[in-house]
Amino acid sequence: MPTSRRHRSLPLVAIGSGRAGGQASLSEIGEFGFLERLRRLRIPRRGVELGIGDDCAVVRAGRRRLLLTTDALVENVHFRWAWDTPAGLGQRAFAVNASDIAAMGGAPRFALLSIVAPRTARIARLEGIVRGFVAAARESGCALVGGNLSAGPHWMISVTLVGEPFGTPLRRSGARAGDHVYVSGVLGAAAFGREILLRRRRGSPRQTLAFRRPRARLDVGEMLARTRSASAAIDLSDGLVSDLGHVCRASRVGALIDPEKLPFAPPLLRLAKDERLALALGGGEDYELLFTIPPGRVRRLEESARARSLAVTNIGRVTRGRGIRLAGASRPSSAVFAGGFDHFRR
């Protein structure tokens, strides 16, 4: 039985016909290793503005652009029943998907919910999941329009959201050297909460809420899209370093982060510095947004964030070259940079 793993959304890259290494297992080469081996197949491009590889796909339906994203929560991998109520889990299933819509600067409109449940499952659990999901979706103006229920050995909750962008969808690939790196909200609260649930750390049940009940930053994504202030954006699911790494690779740039500027979640403030940094930079699942702002648009961003009472923090700069560096550190600490979570490696 796998131990708890935090959730991550992996863009599935189309696969080439390469056979070398086909006998390897996912745990041997890892999820990222697998992705690196994949090559694009010939996929029809009609109506596809942005395919596999960002938080959402962008497609066209007539004149409208649509955002499409899918993600799954697996029992004992992404969640444990001991950790939350079924309704809480339903809420989480919506939020982690809506976060991908937020990162593209859109609003979720339509949801599909596919549940696999054991034959012995209590109806109350199923009802609770759907109720929590629908309530969270409704709060965001999103309608559950379809779904599927199948029997299976373990619980699995798979969600697809269809969203609409406010203006031009935000991508990972637009960051340029000199842009400022920002995050919304605070960092490390979810990782701190997860460690409490895993009994690796003491804390109150309230402190686990950031992990159990994340909220998609649809407000931040809407602001970025409407004000056209961001050059790139991503949601913080894997961890700041890992997710910033996705932006840097997609944009062919590097980044310099100032640890002194990081907006640590309150529970982290009493921790030792290295521990605090590890949780904030590598912890993941905060579902805040990370985005880059060209120097000429910093004022616009800061003013619109203030006007909307949204907390955003400048944590560093985009640089030429590759790699992510920490200011004041000649080379990255392995504790901090262990954040590139990979499902298939332990």
Next chain:
Amino acid sequence: MPTSRRHRSLPLVAIGSGRAGGQASLSEIGEFGFLERLRRLRIPRRGVELGIGDDCAVVRAGRRRLLLTTDALVENVHFRWAWDTPAGLGQRAFAVNASDIAAMGGAPRFALLSIVAPRTARIARLEGIVRGFVAAARESGCALVGGNLSAGPHWMISVTLVGEPFGTPLRRSGARAGDHVYVSGVLGAAAFGREILLRRRRGSPRQTLAFRRPRARLDVGEMLARTRSASAAIDLSDGLVSDLGHVCRASRVGALIDPEKLPFAPPLLRLAKDERLALALGGGEDYELLFTIPPGRVRRLEESARARSLAVTNIGRVTRGRGIRLAGASRPSSAVFAGGFDHFRR
């Protein structure tokens, strides 16, 4: 470990707040029992033309209508690795979802593929699934635009398709007394093939293809939508009696089927009559379309089917009242009517 179960797509009905019986298990009340207990939650309707309960949801994006559907294949529930290649499985995963788009009279445009795989999974399997899926999608002009890969104890393949209707989407609810009941293609081939795979029956590997590699009848759905000939439609996933039952309930009508007119698949012709009927009426997974045609449009339907070389067969009539009857039978045979497949009951 559950034994093999054939695939079925279950429209997930929104859940009310009823608590009575929440401690019951899915296996006790069954999937349909669960659905009957569900009541609609207050779901935002903006842009939703048709919500939960048909083969697809119908939503609006600007002036365009979109069809949305999702379905999952679970290892040892819907498929066994011994039965087909990974690419064959990927092809099947696309087809069973595309069939829902076909039943609404549309074409699949964009696909999302979410895979749960064990950590020990061989890369070749994953590649094969995606390759088969993409190939089948491409053949239908559909693009894989996103996906997700998660670790889990068992394989699970969850698919979401976004489609576009040719004209007004076909629904289950439009059948009227006096309409003719039609099916496309032949019946029972998939059930016959499944029984070979389960070693309940002898037959050639070729005869299992109808089960392992169904093809969505996108051609039939397009014809029905373009010629505006059908009053209702559904795809044959659960079995003819069960699926016709869905149409009858949604349309508040009954039906009279003439067993003499059923287009039996060739392998069924050498079977005893009862066995043949059971497979054709209750077997399921043929993924042909069942549709109803008002008397005034029968000629149009027959002519357009002939012009497109599509085999369609008139198998009975829609009647007043409720229930499905077989011509020549005073009451339904339990063998025949055991077709209402329910995942959660054995």
